Amino acid sequence: MKRRQLLKVEGLMLRFGGLQVLNDLSLSVREGQIVGLIGPNGAGKTSCFNCLTGIYQPQGGRVFFDGRDVSHLPTHRRARLGMARTWQNLGVIDALTVTENVMLAQHQRAGYSALAGMLGLAGTWHRERELRRDAAEIIEYFGLEAVADERTGELPYGVRKTCDMAMALASDPKMLLLDEPASGLSPEEALGLADTLRELRDRLKLTILMIEHHVPLVAEVCDYVYVLNFGELLTEGEPAAIQRHPEVIAAYLGGTAEPTEPPEWPLQPEGAPHGTA
Amino acid sequence: MGAFLALGLFQGAVYGLLAVGIVLVYKAKRVFNFAQGEFGGVAAFTAFAIVVGAGLPYWVGVVGGLAAAVAMGLIVERVIVRPLESSSRTIMLVALVGVALFTIAIIVLLGQPIPRVMPPLISGGGVNILGAGILPQQLILMAVLAVLAAAMAWFFKTDMGLAVLASSQDTRAAQVVGISPVAVSRLVWGMAALLGGIAGLLYAPVGIFTPGFMTLTMLVPAFAAAVLGGMTSLPGAFIGGLAIGVVQNLGIYYLGQQLKVPGAAELGVFALLMLVLLIRPQGLLGKEA
Amino acid sequence: MATATMVLTRVKVQRRFGLALRVTVVLALLVLAALPLLLGGDVWAQRISRAAIYAVIGLSINTLTGHAGQISLGHQAFVGIGAFAAAFMASRLGAPLGFGLAAAGVAGAFTAVVIGLVALRVTGLYLALVTLAFGLTAETTIFNWREFTGGGAGAFAPRPAVLASDHAFALLCLGVLGLVLYLDWRIVSTKTGRALAAVRNNERIASTLGVNVTGYKLAAFSLSGLIAGLAGGLFAHWNQIVQAMDFEFQVALVWVLMTVVGGLRSRLGVILASAFFALLPLTLPNFLSSLPWQPPFLNEAVYHVLPPFIVVVMLLVVLRFFPGGFGQLLRPATDWLAGKRKQ
Numbered sequence: 001m002k003r004r005q006l007l008k009v010e011g012l013m014l015r016f017g018g019l020q021v022l023n024d025l026s027l028s029v030r031e032g033q034i035v036g037l038i039g040p041n042g043a044g045k046t047s048c049f050n051c052l053t054g055i056y057q058p059q060g061g062r063v064f065f066d067g068r069d070v071s072h073l074p075t076h077r078r079a080r081l082g083m084a085r086t087w088q089n090l091g092v093i094d095a096l097t098v099t100e101n102v103m104l105a106q107h108q109r110a111g112y113s114a115l116a117g118m119l120g121l122a123g124t125w126h127r128e129r130e131l132r133r134d135a136a137e138i139i140e141y142f143g144l145e146a147v148a149d150e151r152t153g154e155l156p157y158g159v160r161k162t163c164d165m166a167m168a169l170a171s172d173p174k175m176l177l178l179d180e181p182a183s184g185l186s187p188e189e190a191l192g193l194a195d196t197l198r199e200l201r202d203r204l205k206l207t208i209l210m211i212e213h214h215v216p217l218v219a220e221v222c223d224y225v226y227v228l229n230f231g232e233l234l235t236e237g238e239p240a241a242i243q244r245h246p247e248v249i250a251a252y253l254g255g256t257a258e259p260t261e262p263p264e265w266p267l268q269p270e271g272a273p274h275g276t277a
Numbered sequence: 278m279g280a281f282l283a284l285g286l287f288q289g290a291v292y293g294l295l296a297v298g299i300v301l302v303y304k305a306k307r308v309f310n311f312a313q314g315e316f317g318g319v320a321a322f323t324a325f326a327i328v329v330g331a332g333l334p335y336w337v338g339v340v341g342g343l344a345a346a347v348a349m350g351l352i353v354e355r356v357i358v359r360p361l362e363s364s365s366r367t368i369m370l371v372a373l374v375g376v377a378l379f380t381i382a383i384i385v386l387l388g389q390p391i392p393r394v395m396p397p398l399i400s401g402g403g404v405n406i407l408g409a410g411i412l413p414q415q416l417i418l419m420a421v422l423a424v425l426a427a428a429m430a431w432f433f434k435t436d437m438g439l440a441v442l443a444s445s446q447d448t449r450a451a452q453v454v455g456i457s458p459v460a461v462s463r464l465v466w467g468m469a470a471l472l473g474g475i476a477g478l479l480y481a482p483v484g485i486f487t488p489g490f491m492t493l494t495m496l497v498p499a500f501a502a503a504v505l506g507g508m509t510s511l512p513g514a515f516i517g518g519l520a521i522g523v524v525q526n527l528g529i530y531y532l533g534q535q536l537k538v539p540g541a542a543e544l545g546v547f548a549l550l551m552l553v554l555l556i557r558p559q560g561l562l563g564k565e566a
Numbered sequence: 567m568a569t570a571t572m573v574l575t576r577v578k579v580q581r582r583f584g585l586a587l588r589v590t591v592v593l594a595l596l597v598l599a600a601l602p603l604l605l606g607g608d609v610w611a612q613r614i615s616r617a618a619i620y621a622v623i624g625l626s627i628n629t630l631t632g633h634a635g636q637i638s639l640g641h642q643a644f645v646g647i648g649a650f651a652a653a654f655m656a657s658r659l660g661a662p663l664g665f666g667l668a669a670a671g672v673a674g675a676f677t678a679v680v681i682g683l684v685a686l687r688v689t690g691l692y693l694a695l696v697t698l699a700f701g702l703t704a705e706t707t708i709f710n711w712r713e714f715t716g717g718g719a720g721a722f723a724p725r726p727a728v729l730a731s732d733h734a735f736a737l738l739c740l741g742v743l744g745l746v747l748y749l750d751w752r753i754v755s756t757k758t759g760r761a762l763a764a765v766r767n768n769e770r771i772a773s774t775l776g777v778n779v780t781g782y783k784l785a786a787f788s789l790s791g792l793i794a795g796l797a798g799g800l801f802a803h804w805n806q807i808v809q810a811m812d813f814e815f816q817v818a819l820v821w822v823l824m825t826v827v828g829g830l831r832s833r834l835g836v837i838l839a840s841a842f843f844a845l846l847p848l849t850l851p852n853f854l855s856s857l858p859w860q861p862p863f864l865n866e867a868v869y870h871v872l873p874p875f876i877v878v879v880m881l882l883v884v885l886r887f888f889p890g891g892f893g894q895l896l897r898p899a900t901d902w903l904a905g906k907r908k909q
Contacts, residue, residue, distance in 0.1 A: 540706025
């Protein structure tokens with residue numbers, strides 16, 4: 001049985017000056033799938049996410065989400081339709097506590113207007129308490145209770161990464177866009193992540209598109225994989241088939257000459273979480 | 278009409294000098310230097326103290342004024358800019374505003390808030406060119422600009438000049454060329470201050486001047502010029518300055534003289550700034566959005 | 567992911583001081599603050615009004631700079647527009663004071679919306695530039711527009727009989743300050759505060775969380791303009807005459823610095839710093855003339871630049887030693903009063 005497409009991308013073109021970042025990229029994600037987006041460094045994976053969420057305005061191509069053309073919607077409108085994302089360099093606001101960050105992510109479902117909140121109208125107080133309760137539940141689900149009132153800026157990398165994931169869920173999305181969810185995690189933690197992702201898909205009926213370098217994780221959880229190289233789609237298919245694909249192997253071997261971590265985020269360490277304060 | 282145009286070009290050239298300094302700093306630090314006008318203020322008041330106060334020769338005043346401006350630029354770089362490198366742009370901006378305010382306050386404290394008249398370098402009547410009276414001061418300006426343009430064209434071809442230009446893209450680029458980012462930073466602020474100082478020395482003899490005159494009357498048009506040039510183009514900023522000078526003086530002519538609108542000069546610049554931001558925020562000559 | 571729980575465990579400290587003690591301390595401080603108003607006569611009532619008006623201005627800047635991370639270098643124009651609007655309502659239309667203050671707030675907000683719609687589309691730095699340009703333009707254009715402002719002579723803003731006494735007027739100013747404080751508190755405690763925190767720290771993250779970044783910046787700027795206009799309305803009736811020269815561009819720069827010195831996002835810090843700079847020009851001449859030794863360069867005109875001088879020196883000290891301003895210095899005390907504890 002084929003489920004309907006939740007996300008569909010047609011012919012995405014993105015240029016920065018003379019540099020062709022994405023070239024005629026098309027892909028689609030069906031409801032309830034976990035789809036992987038892999039490729040060597042500089043292949044344009046994060047740029048692709050930025051086009052999907054509306055942070056970059058591509059020169060060509062269309063993005064359909066949940067049956068509507070969102071190509072020209074600003075980022076916050078796309079978020080309101082149910083697109084949530086995590087960031088390679090973390091999408092937490094360092095100045096806020098974990099609880100505040102999660103409540104920030106609940107922004108679009110707060111259910112009262114900014115003006116009503118400012119004036120302190122009757123319903124808003126009650127709603128704030130409900131949001132706080134919901135946030136506490138999400139925080140508990142991710143095991144962050146102990147640091148709920150700490151500023152995220154003062155927390156170690158792994159904890160902030162978990163917080164980022166909690167935030168993505170708190171917005172009550174239809175779809176999660178995860179940018180390297182396993183980077184900075186230990187092998188055991190990465191396997192734990194596989195369980196978490198499956199649980200999100202099966203219990204919360206979430207659709208997931210994720211960029212990931214950690215091949216065992218991709219092989220384990222993804223229903224379908226797209227391989228990007230130099231901004232173009234190299235191939236696509238089931239993870240098992242992809243792993244045997246000669247061009248993929250060549251592209252990755254070519255890529256191993258580079259550092260395994262994308263160079264544009266030098267702050268993000270591979271393997272060990274940084275800072276143990 | 279012709280007189281307004283000539284005056285506009287002269288004022289515009291001074292705006293352009295300030296604007297080029299603003300763009301230099303913006304390219305390197307991504308911050309709007311609201312202290313740029315006071316580099317000129319410091320130069321003008323130092324020169325006045327030397328020439329009128331101490332009665333020394335004019336060239337001593339010019340050298341002293343420029344030296345004071347450059348010294349101020351280097352102090353600002355060392356005391357304000359570098360320690361705040363890691364703070365938010367908001368705080369850096371507030372601090373640079375503080376520098377402008379502080380400089381004006383110091384000038385008032387040392388010299389009283391009275392209007393002054395700076396004698397022009399060459400006195401005497403105007404030369405009649407194309408029906409407009411051109412003062413010797415304006416001819417000097419043309420000469421200064423020609424020399425500056427040649428010097429800058431040469432400088433930005435050298436390694437050091439390229440490092441300054443590259444510092445906007447990437448501080449590491451400068452290090453690759455083998456020039457320390459600190460040296461580039463000093464150079465940027467020194468040059469910005471020098472340009473501001475020249476602008477101040479050229480503009481002070483035009484009329485009476487009071488403490489804060491550069492910030493009050495020159496800074497906003499200079500910024501408008503930089504925005505017109507796209508904030509990142511040095512020639513663009515200068516051409517923007519000329520354009521602003523002309524528009525402003527046409528504004529004075531039509532709005533002020535003909536329609537009797539108060540504050541026509543400021544209104545003209547403000548309207549132009551809003552218009553540029555509304556229609557073409559990347560500036561008329563800029564590439565960057 | 568479970569590692570998160572193990573990383574930090576908090577030591578719960580028993581609260582040694584009860585609620586009762588904290589309430590007592592707050593009440594005592596409030597009574598202490600109210601004493602000058604109760605016992606001090608008209609001069610003190612006037613000073614308290616001025617301090618409250620400045621605090622409202624400081625909180626207006628805090629809304630924009632503290633919450634949204636944007637800077638206005640032309641806030642004197644918003645205050646001035648509010649002041650002239652209130653004076654116009656009172657003296658030309660004979661409208662009740664409430665309408666005058668409402669008009670002042672609306673005028674400030676409307677101006678902010680128009681400017682913000684243009685300037686906030688581009689990066690944050692442009693707002694500082696456009697507001698600076700606007701402030702200078704307003705100073706020479708709008709405030710010299712004879713029909714609206716009375717030209718150089720100024721516009722009159724008489725008080726109604728109820729508020730004729732300085733004590734009654736001080737209560738009005740404190741009332742408005744209380745209202746603005748309430749708004750600020752509700753902003754911080756609701757989704758608006760969280761959204762603004764995201765906007766000022768990382769616009770991209772904010773937008774992917776569904777926050778309309780430009781919308782929130784514009785809203786913060788409009789609210790800031792509204793509060794500034796309101797402060798202008800109060801100022802008009804405090805002074806009872808409004809003149810263009812009350813709103814020179816340096817004033818706006820002092821206000822911005824004053825707010826940073828008080829501490830962005832610290833209500834108490836902003837109020838204290840604002841009150842200090844409100845009273846400085848009133849008390850400084852007396853203080854200096856009472857000194858045993860008179861610095862030779864001091865005179866009337868120089869008093870004028872001492873507040874800018876002092877605010878910059880304070881700013882340098884603050885940025886160097888405690889970037890959170892007065893608010894940071896007061897934090898141990900305020901945290902205790904709010905019942906917060908850190909290990």
